[in-house]
Every structure is written in structure tokens, then in C-alpha cells.
Amino acid sequence: MIDLYDLDEQGLRDLMAAWGQPAFRAGQIRRWLYEHDVTDVDEMTNLSKALRARLAAETRIGSLAVDIEQPSRDGTIKRLYRCADGRRIETVLMPYRSGRRTVCVSTQAGCAMGCAFCATGQMGFERHLTRGEIVEQVQRYAAKMRADGDRLSNVVLMGMGEPFHNYDAVLGAIRGIMQDVGIGARHITVSTVGLVPMIRRFAEEGLQVTLAVSLHSVDDAHRSAMMPINRRWPVSELMAACRDYAQATGRRVTFEWALIAGDNDDEATALALAKTLRGLPCHVNLIPLNPTRGFDGRPTDDPAASRFVATLAEHGIPATVRVRRGLDIDAGCGQLRDRADQEQAASPPA
Numbered sequence: 001m002i003d004l005y006d007l008d009e010q011g012l013r014d015l016m017a018a019w020g021q022p023a024f025r026a027g028q029i030r031r032w033l034y035e036h037d038v039t040d041v042d043e044m045t046n047l048s049k050a051l052r053a054r055l056a057a058e059t060r061i062g063s064l065a066v067d068i069e070q071p072s073r074d075g076t077i078k079r080l081y082r083c084a085d086g087r088r089i090e091t092v093l094m095p096y097r098s099g100r101r102t103v104c105v106s107t108q109a110g111c112a113m114g115c116a117f118c119a120t121g122q123m124g125f126e127r128h129l130t131r132g133e134i135v136e137q138v139q140r141y142a143a144k145m146r147a148d149g150d151r152l153s154n155v156v157l158m159g160m161g162e163p164f165h166n167y168d169a170v171l172g173a174i175r176g177i178m179q180d181v182g183i184g185a186r187h188i189t190v191s192t193v194g195l196v197p198m199i200r201r202f203a204e205e206g207l208q209v210t211l212a213v214s215l216h217s218v219d220d221a222h223r224s225a226m227m228p229i230n231r232r233w234p235v236s237e238l239m240a241a242c243r244d245y246a247q248a249t250g251r252r253v254t255f256e257w258a259l260i261a262g263d264n265d266d267e268a269t270a271l272a273l274a275k276t277l278r279g280l281p282c283h284v285n286l287i288p289l290n291p292t293r294g295f296d297g298r299p300t301d302d303p304a305a306s307r308f309v310a311t312l313a314e315h316g317i318p319a320t321v322r323v324r325r326g327l328d329i330d331a332g333c334g335q336l337r338d339r340a341d342q343e344q345a346a347s348p349p350a
Helices: 009-018 022-032 049-058 119-123 130-149 164-180 196-203 221-227 235-249 267-275 302-314 338-346
Strands: 065-071 076-084 089-094 101-104 107-109 123-130 154-157 188-192 212-213 253-259 281-290 320-322
Touching: 009 022, 022 107, 022 164, 089 130, 101 130, 130 164, 154 164, 164 188, 164 196, 188 196, 196 212, 196 235, 212 235, 235 253, 235 267, 253 302, 267 302, 281 302, 302 320, 302 338
Parallel strands: 101 154, 154 188, 188 212, 212 253, 253 281, 281 320
Antiparallel strands: 065 076, 076 089, 089 101, 107 123
């Protein structure tokens, strides 16, 4: 069965052509999906009954079922979705006082990268998500925002999985999020642990999407222990790719840095980071470590985090400490799937 979220506008035109329908039907279907937020083809009232019947028989509008929705005390909402094959993924909506409404979406069920401090990495890889499954996560929250008289403003591909390990589906989803859901490229961020060839390939796509790189250390031995991908592409190769990305796109690169007490939060480490990033248009997002069951590190306290920011600033590197959100529902960075493992054990797929 064809998932309509898997099809871009040309794909819808091709489907209509194959069914002997005029091309304008594709535009009608697209508007029903992304402007009117319908989830049932019978609601597409300007289509003929025969076309609606065929759509109902041969296509579907999405495949994700909400198993659990958890609200946080800070307004964050986490959804545990069940895919058609029973795999579970998580999506997080983060509202901010500034009016920004950001959804963090998953690109894989599980993750093959094995980062030591990440709950998703601790669970291992299950499968890639399709373009449609990625787009649907965004569209479902965009529809919720509209129904509430609000609007979704930002999308970050920082949930479960390594986006560049699922490159083609992620690229298609990004284009769909831009063209169909209506989120501008500069309001989309894609995060990677550092798949260098894919960073270089992405730089050639002509998109103004923000690149975020999970860095966490600039010492190869240390980073390799935390992030096995560093054994394949060490820091020097990763930095060269990031510099080329910034030059090709004119966009600064964001570096994610989980602050781990007594591990990567001292002044010498901040100086080494500043030296590594010197001359690169960038911003460092500092995130006090969020706890997971599989990693015993502790988050850096506020004074040490402030000193780290000040040291970077003294050497011309802008940095901020990210507000930690959704910790009471395990919705923070690196936590996705931690509680979901327990929920899945209690309620296995049918």
C-alpha cells in the first residue's frame, strides 16, 4: 500500500498519471494532506467518489499510531509512535516562551552509531525510517499546532537515529518538510555524529539547512571511546568537512557538546575546543549531560558550565548552555528510548 506521505508532488503527479487522472488532482490531494490536515481520503470532497475509493483501497495517509503521549512539567510533549511493523519511535514537541515551537523527529528506529552516553545508541539499530514516516512526524505536530491556533516553527532531526546513515530518505523528508509542510530551510536542523562523506554530499545539495555536529571531544582517543564513528573519521577529517560545509553553504555550523562532569568540562578542554574551531563560522551548543541507564556520567553543574562558556568566548567562539527540557519524561537529548524500552517490555507489539 502506498503511503501518501512518501510521495512528493511529482510522485503524486506520477501516481495520478498512472491512474489516468489529470495532473491537477495531485495538487488537490497535496492541499488536503498539508493544508487541511486530513487523515481520511473520504474528507477529500472535491475528488470523485471513484478516485476516493481507489485511494482508500491502494493508499494510506500515514502509518504511525500513538502508543503513549507524555506531557512534561515544562510543556514539552513526547509521543511514542508505533510503526506499521510494530517498531517504536519517539517524537518530541518543545514549546518556548519566545513563541518558537520546535519538533524533534526520529530518522531511524534505533541507531547503529553506538555513542556511549546516548540511550538510542545503547539500544542498537533496528531499521531506517521511510521518507513518509519522517514527514508524518512533522505533519502530525504541524496539524496539532494549527488546530490549537498556533504554528510549528522549527524542525530538528535530532531524535532517534543518525540522519546521514539514512541519507536518501532524510533528504527527501527535508525537501517534503520544506515544500509541503512549509517549514523554511533555515528553520530546519539536521544533526550528525560525523559521517564525513555525507556531510560533504549534503553541502552540495544547495540547501540552507543548519548542520549540527555532535562533537563532545576534540581528542581522538577520548572521542573514539565515546563515539565509535571517530575511529573511521577522526576529528581532523571531521573539521575539514565542516569548514568546507560552511564555505559551500555560507551557513555557520553548530557543534553539540554534552558537558560531563570531570570528563570534558574543564578549562583545558575548552581551550582545546577553541583552538580546533578557530576561524570556523560556528556556534557551540553546550548541553549538561542528560542521564541514561547505560552511562554513569554526571552532568556538569552551572558554575562549571558558565566557566566553559566564558573560556570559549575569550577565544572568539560563541557558545550557549542549552535549557534542558523534558527530563521528567526522558525527552532530553540522548534520552530517547530510555523509558520507551520499559514501556515496550510492558506492552510488546501485537
